[in-house]
Amino acid sequence: MTRTRIIVAATAALLIAGLSACDEDGSAGASGTVINDAAPETTQARTEPAPTEETGPDQAESGGTGSGEQGSGEATTSPDGSAPDEEPSSQVCKVADLAVTVQYVDSAAGTVHQALRFTNTGNRTCEIQGFPGVSYVGGDDGHQIGKPAGRSGDKGPAITLDPGSQAWAPLAAPRPENYDEATCRPQEARGFRVYPPQEYDSVFVPLPLTACSNTEAVGNFLTVRTLQEGSPS
Template sequence: MPISSQRSATADPQRVPRRRTVLVAATVTLLAAAAVGCGDKAASGSPAGTTGAPASSSQAATSGTPGDTAGGTTTGAPEATRPSAPAATTPSGATPGDAKPQAAARCTVTGLKLTLGRGDPGAGSVYYPLDFTNTTSHACTLNGFPGVSLLRGDGSVIGKPAGRQGGAPAAVRIGPGQTVQADIHTLNQGVKGDSCWRKPTLIMVYPPGSTDSMTLATSNPVVCGDTFDVGPVH
């Protein structure tokens, strides 16, 4: 074989290293380009759902998320759309404070104590306070004149029942344990004749508005001059 043919068939030991160098350089170039590309992606954007800068503080304050606060006030729906508490209403024609307490029930004989005070003479007349005391735990009212009669021991009436003296009555509210009175009136002996009724054994009283009576053992009043009156409860 000719010497030239042997050289062409045998690899040139100097050409192999040069080819490898070219390949390595090309590979490095490609890697560098890839690295630059990756860097551009990282700088230009983010994965879906995380793009963009974080919300600013003003956006967070108006996001509408429950529990977000701005300036100490809970945020949410715009002020114009928030439901407001219903305004308090007052019945037509009424103003606060106009309501009046319910009237107390009328006093009954089962809730009253009856007493007769000492006579008070003056200017020819004698007045005896007839007292009514509320013995219950609740208030009650009396309105008007009591019915009063003087009785003998056998229950018969002495003279006649008391007449009415005084102006128009007004309802009187009696709290628990409180006492009101009506005044029995007669005359001193000799002011109008010399005759007087006999001393009573009992006094029978109908509280105003009641059809039930109360009795009390007493020897007063001694009625003289046929004058026997009672005023309204006050």
């Protein structure tokens, strides 16, 4: 029994000494797990700045307008989307650009030939093309008399009107006395209501005359042709 106790005591003493030595140099823990003094190798997370209203991903690639390296490019469009300092393209002539007058040309075979003249009185170049809308109007309320003018011929090419330049459309009106009263149903007109091509606004052109008002008659009491460049000879 004495020998066994001596062996157990010696073994216990050796274990205690080993544990004390490990604790002193810090190379091992009480659990027996080896701890590495160096930090484990890791991959540092790469963060990107969040897109903002000024420098989004798409603007960064194309040279946006934001601050910093991504926004070093200059803006290539103005707020309305057009290129800066770009000359405006030619546009359709509006009522505000035009002065419309009527000019007598001649009379033949019982028909009065007139010219509707469109003069660019604005300060920009514009384009005009096709058939104007024309009808007789009368009374203080400017009500339409009869049918609007019928169209004759083909639609012509676009005409560029520089400020001060003109285009004109031939207008033909058979004389009311060519018809019996029941067919014509004559009324006194104050002039014409004229719509420039591709326009929804009209202009009143004064010209007192007698007009046929029968909307059920066969044929036209007023006929217009497509616009031509310049003025009637």
